[in-house]
Amino acid sequence: MAAGAANRRDHCNHRERGRDDAGRARQRDPRFPLASAPWSRVAVVRAAGDGSDGGGGDADVVGRTVGPSDSRTVISPDHAFPSDGPTVRPSDVFLGADAGGSHSTVVIGTADLTILGRADGPPASMKPGGAAASAAVLGETARRAATQARIDLPTERAVVAAAGAGRAQEQAELAAALIHGGLARHVRVMADGEVALSTAFPDGTGILVNAGTGSIAYARDPGGQVHRVGGYGWQLGDEGGGYWLGRRALDGAARAQDGRGEGSTLLARLLGALGLQTFDDLMRWSSSPW
Known part of the structure; x- marks a missing residue:
């Protein structure tokens, strides 16, 4: 735990060194809010595994400060799988899922970031009209994670970061399918890039570039507004994915x-x-x- 606390403290120090001076003025191009954004913190999401399909490993969120220090750190909770502890109740845990275009991951843990169970599965990204298919993949993956965690589904709450779920309609459809499938009683579906942005910069501004099967960029400006560029699928873009x-x-x-x-x-x-x-x-x- 001490090592984990030190890593988080070092990460916060890296972010502080990367902040712009309060009085610095820069010109913005309104047509390209990310390219001219006056923020010094950038995170890149990339595949870290060596699976044959390019998505067999975990996704690391790499926070890079752009400036003289040019430091980089990987943000991840301490993975602690308790071996022989008391069985917890589903109402005491949280379920998090990453539904990507190359693979999916479900993690079950407690509020203090203790991970009780984890499982990887096939792609589960959201496509128009495909909520049932995505929910089926996530449900099977979640059942394996729950077995490892020694709990029964549904959990009380779940958050799902899904590629292709940037619109309210897709989010609502997938959430309903997951609740109906017994994943959790309360499900919140968010775009995967938006979740990664909040993970990389929980306390303020920053830019996140997600290069996975596709590509998308998110940014949060000093006023708290979130901007998005890309993420439209291979037919219309996904450059760099x-x-x-x-x-x-x-x-x-x-x-x-x-x-x-x-x-x-x-x-x-x-x-x-x-x-x-x-x-x-x-x-x-x-x-x-x-």
């Missing part, structure tokens, strides 16, 4: 095959990484139903 990067790699491989551009080693390296021999193999791989 995992899907976008993979699609760019395949495009570069095709250009190299045709001799377009200045040439590239990307095709050979891509074939090697996938265990393939020829471009025809790559074509069959890219059109496979997975």
Whole structure:
């Protein structure tokens, strides 16, 4: 616990050193509120695991102060799984879920951040009309976490950070499906980027860039207003996200095959990484139903 307290204290010190001077004046471009924001604190959410699909590990929130100190720290609670303690009641615990586009995670713990159970599962991001499917994945993952925590579902309260749930309609639909499925009696669904923003900067302003399967940026200005850029899906954007990067790699491989551009080693390296021999193999791989 002492080490955890020291880490949190060091993180707070990093944030304090990254604050702007109160009297500093900067120009803002109203068209791009994040690009010209007068805030010195930025967090980047990235995949930290080495799963074969790019999402097999946890998501770390990395807080970076932009300035002379340029320090960086990882924000995470102390993971303490009690081995032989008394069984707690569902009303005494909280359930938190991360419903991402590459994988999902459910954690059950107490108010003092003691983690009682945790389980990872398949993707559970929210899509229009897909509340039941997302809830089914989260429900199965939550049951495994509850078994580890030695409690019965539903818990009293749950918060779900879901990719694709940035609109009120999707949030309400997923919350209703989770309550109906017995996850918790009271469920709050939020956009995953908004939850990460609050985690990285619980006490004020900051900018968060979430680069996962897709990409999105959130910021909270000095007045408390939250701004959002991106997060519209691969059809309309998601620049810098995992899907976008993979699609760019395949495009570069095709250009190299045709001799377009200045040439590239990307095709050979891509074939090697996938265990393939020829471009025809790559074509069959890219059109496979997975």
